Amino acid sequence: MASRVGRRSRNGLRVVAVLYVTALVLVPLGVITWRTVRQGGHAFWSAISSAQAVEAFRLTAIVAGSAVVINIVFGVGVALLLTRYHFPGKRVLSVLIDVPISVSPIVVGLALVLVYGPNNGWFGLPLHNAGVDIIYAVPGMILATTFVALPLVVREVVPVLEDEGFEQEQAARVLGAGAIQRFRRITLPTIKWALAYGVVLSIARSIGEFGAVKVVSGNISGSGQTQTATLLVDERVEQLEPGAYQVSLVLIAVAVIAIIVVSVIRPKENVS
Amino acid sequence: MSIKAVGVVKRFGQFVALDGVDLAVESGRLTALLGPSGGGKSTLLRIIGGLEEPDAGTVHIDGVEATGVPAQRRNVGFVFQHYAAFKHLSVYRNVAFGLEIRKRPKQEIRRRVGELLELVHLEQFADRLPSQLSGGQRQRMALARALAVEPKVLLLDEPFGALDAKVRKELRDWLRRLHDEVHVTTVFVTHDQEEALEVSDELVVINHGRIEQVGSPEDLYDHPANEFVMGFLGPVTRLGDQLVRPHDIEVLANHVDGAIAAQVTRLQRVGFEVRAEMSAGSDEPWVQLTRGQADALGLDPGSSVWLRAAPHAASLTLQGCEGADLGEDGLRGAGPTEPGGAGAGPGEGRRGGVGAGTAP
Numbered sequence: 001m002a003s004r005v006g007r008r009s010r011n012g013l014r015v016v017a018v019l020y021v022t023a024l025v026l027v028p029l030g031v032i033t034w035r036t037v038r039q040g041g042h043a044f045w046s047a048i049s050s051a052q053a054v055e056a057f058r059l060t061a062i063v064a065g066s067a068v069v070i071n072i073v074f075g076v077g078v079a080l081l082l083t084r085y086h087f088p089g090k091r092v093l094s095v096l097i098d099v100p101i102s103v104s105p106i107v108v109g110l111a112l113v114l115v116y117g118p119n120n121g122w123f124g125l126p127l128h129n130a131g132v133d134i135i136y137a138v139p140g141m142i143l144a145t146t147f148v149a150l151p152l153v154v155r156e157v158v159p160v161l162e163d164e165g166f167e168q169e170q171a172a173r174v175l176g177a178g179a180i181q182r183f184r185r186i187t188l189p190t191i192k193w194a195l196a197y198g199v200v201l202s203i204a205r206s207i208g209e210f211g212a213v214k215v216v217s218g219n220i221s222g223s224g225q226t227q228t229a230t231l232l233v234d235e236r237v238e239q240l241e242p243g244a245y246q247v248s249l250v251l252i253a254v255a256v257i258a259i260i261v262v263s264v265i266r267p268k269e270n271v272s
Numbered sequence: 273m274s275i276k277a278v279g280v281v282k283r284f285g286q287f288v289a290l291d292g293v294d295l296a297v298e299s300g301r302l303t304a305l306l307g308p309s310g311g312g313k314s315t316l317l318r319i320i321g322g323l324e325e326p327d328a329g330t331v332h333i334d335g336v337e338a339t340g341v342p343a344q345r346r347n348v349g350f351v352f353q354h355y356a357a358f359k360h361l362s363v364y365r366n367v368a369f370g371l372e373i374r375k376r377p378k379q380e381i382r383r384r385v386g387e388l389l390e391l392v393h394l395e396q397f398a399d400r401l402p403s404q405l406s407g408g409q410r411q412r413m414a415l416a417r418a419l420a421v422e423p424k425v426l427l428l429d430e431p432f433g434a435l436d437a438k439v440r441k442e443l444r445d446w447l448r449r450l451h452d453e454v455h456v457t458t459v460f461v462t463h464d465q466e467e468a469l470e471v472s473d474e475l476v477v478i479n480h481g482r483i484e485q486v487g488s489p490e491d492l493y494d495h496p497a498n499e500f501v502m503g504f505l506g507p508v509t510r511l512g513d514q515l516v517r518p519h520d521i522e523v524l525a526n527h528v529d530g531a532i533a534a535q536v537t538r539l540q541r542v543g544f545e546v547r548a549e550m551s552a553g554s555d556e557p558w559v560q561l562t563r564g565q566a567d568a569l570g571l572d573p574g575s576s577v578w579l580r581a582a583p584h585a586a587s588l589t590l591q592g593c594e595g596a597d598l599g600e601d602g603l604r605g606a607g608p609t610e611p612g613g614a615g616a617g618p619g620e621g622r623r624g625g626v627g628a629g630t631a632p
Binding site: 165 | 321322323342343344345346347348349350352354356357358359360369370373374414417418421
């Protein structure tokens with residue numbers, strides 16, 4: 001009796017979950033795939049190999065790649081700081097790390113323009129006078145992308161560091177390992193998979209970022225351009241030009257492949 | 273390699289973990305730091321190992337000042353309660369870790385790790401991961417890892433605390449034998465008085481950040497310096513103006529000199545022993561007997577008997593009425609008692625009197 005009720009409610013939950021994921025994820029992604037496929041291989045190839053598209057992909061790679069690297073370095077650093085040390089303001093820092101998730105990317109972009117904008121930004125004007133442009137240029141796009149993806153590495157790594165505690169590092173220390181040896185031999189292998197997952201999420205988030213990048217980039221296509229792949233998709237949709245589905249599909253594919261690769265190679269949670 | 277700590281003070285915020293501790297550990301001995309949780313014993317061990325910095329005081333290892341030397345350069349072995357196994361490394365690589373850090377030649381590492389794995393009976397587990405070992409095996413691996421670098425001193429922080437009772441017993445016998453073989457100066461922290469009495473050459477009782485007494489296990493058991501030490505090392509009950517161990521009370525059918533009249537209120541059998549709770553005036557002592565003794569006396573609830581401390585008994589004469597926590601409820605209804613006749617030596621004031629001691 002009890003097991004039958006249990007089975008029934010489990011099946012019910014399964015149906016709800018499947019419907020939910022289907023309606024929100026599978027159908028929209030499926031439609032994009034379908035539209036791309038229907039337009040054929042030739043349309044796909046010409047859409048993603050046009051000079052504008054190639055430039056946009058290149059820029060996306062540069063911006064996302066830089067943002068991910070920055071977020072790996074600072075994410076691991078901040079995670080170590082939050083889990084290994086006690087200092088005043090620790091809780092404030094922990095809350096601030098989550099701000100990028102709750103603030104709309106458009107607002108982030110606007111805030112960056114106010115601070116770094118070349119005309120009246122706090123730091124922007126002196127920097128502009130010194131010949132450094134941040135807003136309406138690649139550095140600003142990297143900054144915006146880094147900002148929106150900031151919590152992803154930290155939030156993956158912190159729980160693992162908390163779970164594992166400090167003892168392995170202390171044991172290594174007593175055995176003679178210096179700080180760099182401890183990090184390389186103990187800490188890094190411990191957080192390896194959490195870090196990999198954080199990186200994949202950061203990559204997916206970074207290549208998909210639109211709002212903040214749109215505000216700070218100026219969306220200039222052509223030479224010295226600031227048009228990333230997502231901005232290109234937006235332009236194609238706005239102007240009812242072909243190519244939006246194909247470029248979108250490439251972006252989706254990169255994110256999905258990254259997630260699949262990590263979940264395949266990530267070892268099963270073993271019992272300790 | 274001796275250890276010497278002088279005037280060590282450590283505070284964590286408002287909490288005083290160590291309040292001016294002096295400790296001297298002789299070379300080659302197995303010393304236990306015994307005390308209740310939060311008493312400061314682990315903190316002292318971590319300060320010796322360099323994992324904590326003292327707020328004041330100095331630490332010398334092997335005659336060399338170690339006080340500001342970082343842990344990675346002290347060449348000590350440290351074993352943690354929860355093993356601190358390197359989870360991503362095999363048993364072999366765990367044990368080899370310190371030698372790899374020291375960039376020893378490959379053959380030397382292989383030979384040394386082989387020897388150590390044999391010593392801790394893990395030779396057939398060299399390729400396993402720590403997660404594939406039992407708790408006891410993990411702790412033996414941790415011990416081999418600590419010994420691999422030929423440390424000047426070996427420090428063990430509640431090494432058997434996370435293991436179940438049977439494995440704990442096995443491992444401490446094994447540790448004792450290992451120490452007889454290896455002879456490295458060893459300090460281990462425990463809150464288990466049986467473990468400390470059984471394994472150590474020397475016992476240091478620590479409470480409230482201070483050392484209460486230092487001596488051999490027999491010495492501390494038979495000549496406790498104060499109520500705390502007496503109570504911490506074993507059960508204690510109160511007979512007249514004396515604190516005695518319940519197994520050191522003689523139960524007599526007839527009156528003899530110095531005996532106190534008492535009535536049995538309750539008999540409880542625990543395995544081979546019988547605990548007889550008594551009522552003697554305002555006191556409620558309890559006596560630990562063997563079953564044979566209880567039967568021979570024909571004890572029943574209500575029986576009238578005479579009690580006195582056995583002639584060889586370790587006892588403390590109470591000087592005040594303040595009740596130290598004895599771990600046992602031996603001081604229920606403690607009334608004021610006059611300073612005892614046999615009380616030798618000065619009391620520390622804050623504790624009960626100092627023992628009249630024993631005459632074996």
